[in-house]
Amino acid sequence: MPIYMDFHKIANVTIDDVKKAHMADEAIQDKYGVKYHQFWVNQENGSVFCLVEGPDKETCERVHQMAHGNLACALTEVEIGFYEKLMGKEHTVDNGHVKNNDGSEDLGYRNILIASVYGKTRAYGLTDLSQLQRPDWARKIIMQNIPAFNGRELGWEKDDSLIGVFHNATHAIQCALQIQQELIHFEQKQPEIIFKIGISASQPVTQNGDFFKEAIKLAHRLSVTVQDNQILISSLVKKLCRNEELLTKKSSLKFLNEKEEEFVSTLISIAEAKLADQQFDLNRLSNEVCVSRPQLYRKVMSLTGRSPIDFIRDLRMDKALTLLKQKRSNIAEIAYESGFNSSSYFTKCFAEKFGCTPSLFIKTDIA
Structure with a gap:
């Protein structure tokens, strides 16, 4: 059956509260073909996460609703291999409550x-x-x-x-x-x-x-x-x-800080979406991130140590390097996909950054 994780936001939640709710889930879950395996609690910010196995989302949610009424803010299906890599398997479980092996609480x-x-x-x-x-x-x-x-x-x-x-x-x-x-x-x-x-x-x-x-x-x-x-x-x-x-x-x-993270995420999201556009310039970038060009220059220099032009060029170079390794396109096509309107200029920039030409690079058999 599918595996799900859910997220609850509960003010002033305690571990004992969640243990009681977990026991209530266990009391009726067999009737619905659901199994609530374990949970994580962060008492400081009132977050609770449950791992559940069931036929579908709606049935898993129904068990919560019937058992104690604490409905999740979000519930999502997770792939078991991906789940195990992220959450790990080396832990202890106390009446459903996940702890680290040293006995400390696993906050998730x-x-x-x-x-x-x-x-x-x-x-x-x-x-x-x-x-x-x-x-x-x-x-x-x-x-x-x-x-x-x-x-x-x-x-x-x-x-x-x-x-x-x-x-x-x-x-x-x-x-x-x-x-x-x-x-x-x-x-x-x-x-x-x-x-x-x-x-x-x-x-x-x-x-x-x-x-x-x-x-x-x-x-x-x-x-x-x-x-x-x-x-x-x-x-x-x-x-x-x-x-x-x-x-x-x-x-x-x-x-x-959080504002800088938000700016970085916005900047790269916009830049990556526009990399193949040869007409995408700093005026358009500054407009889309809602700052003036001088502000854009100061922010990007402070965060990356590079001017906005150099930063965008590096993003294009990284994309070009990935495309060259995939060997699915010729150099002219890769230059275009990476936002260069000239193969010769692309070759110049690539050689300056990596020390060899794209044509020599693409001849290798190494993936």
Whole structure:
């Protein structure tokens, strides 16, 4: 049967309250072919999340309604593999209440770390290009550190980014710092790379029924926004981090506030939707994000360390790199899809950023 998670907002909720409601669910659930497995409680903000198995949403909701009347604000179906990667399987359950193995309460928060890495080269032969397409030594460092800090790797189909999921915000930040330190150290002995790390956080289900997808999207946007070889962290991750010493590492970390996150999300959402439009310029961008051009320049420079023009060009380069790796189009088509109206200008920009021409890059057999 399908698996669902729901979200309740209950003022002054207590764990005992939810345990009683869970027992009421269990008392009648067999009659409806439903099984309420477990729940998470965040007493501080009045959030409750339930994991339930049933034939459909309506039947699951009916059990809640008949048992105690606490209807969910949102209920969404989840794919079991995706659920297990995000929520994990290593926990204890006390009368339905999910706890961490150390006995502490699992509030449901999960921290999402996304790391992107690509190589730079002055390639004159196809062998050199293997480091540009997939710097495996760097990816290995990232993948080794995720479980070392109690994280789980999550698959990602959009691009070559690597994702780690962490119960603990402190562990996520420590993992990012360790990755940063090792990549910078080992780069002295390896071909040059550029890496970017973004970290976001969320509870399992949002008011609109989203199950972590918005948190993953935000972490990806942070990894796109951050300056080369740096770490960008959302406001919620900062709030969840209990290690004050980590929060003072301003030379290695940058934290966003909620307004900055909103601006970044709006900026990238608009830019990504318009990347293929060669007529899309800063005037149109500033109009769509509702700021003046001087404000746009100040905000983008402050957040990304790049001018808006350079930032948009980098987004187009990242898209072009992904398209080149897919090898589904020729260079002229990729240039057009990435927002360049000239193949020669696209080639110039690509060579400046990655150190080789698109034509040489596309000749390799490395996916």
